[in-house]
Every structure is written in C-alpha cells, then in structure tokens.
Amino acid sequence: MSCPICDKETDPKYRPFCSKRCADVDLAKWLSGSYAIPSEDPEDLEEAAREAESAPKRPH
Structure with a gap:
C-alpha cells in the first residue's frame, strides 16, 4: 500500500x-x-447557492 499523500511505501x-x-x-x-x-x-444546495450569491465578488 502506498501513502495517499506522497505515494511512498506506508509505515505501520x-x-x-x-x-x-x-x-x-x-x-x-x-x-x-x-x-x-x-x-x-x-x-x-439551496444554502450553498445563497452563500455563493452573497459572497463578495473578487476581480479576476
């Protein structure tokens, strides 16, 4: 099994x-x-949509 972060061999x-x-x-x-x-x-989903609408807009 390999480490899910860096793919090295796992340590018990x-x-x-x-x-x-x-x-x-x-x-x-x-x-x-x-x-x-x-x-x-x-x-x-409704809560996420409300949060996205009220989030401050950032310039690109």
Whole structure:
C-alpha cells in the first residue's frame, strides 16, 4: 500500500501514511475543509447557492 499523500511505501506506525508529516498534511486538509462529502440534499444546495450569491465578488 502506498501513502495517499506522497505515494511512498506506508509505515505501520503511521498507516495509511508513510510519516507523521503526511498524516499531518491529511489532517490539515480535513480541518481546512479541502475534503468534503458531496451532498444532494436540496436544503444543502439551496444554502450553498445563497452563500455563493452573497459572497463578495473578487476581480479576476
């Protein structure tokens, strides 16, 4: 099995990662919201649309 972050061989101590660093990178992605489970719930979709409409516009 290879590390999902860097593809090196996993270390049993940090499985499924190869090191503490890669485990921490993965944790940071979860905490920052980079990982998300998509939702098909109509209420979630409506809330996301409202948030997108009210978000400040950024110039390109």
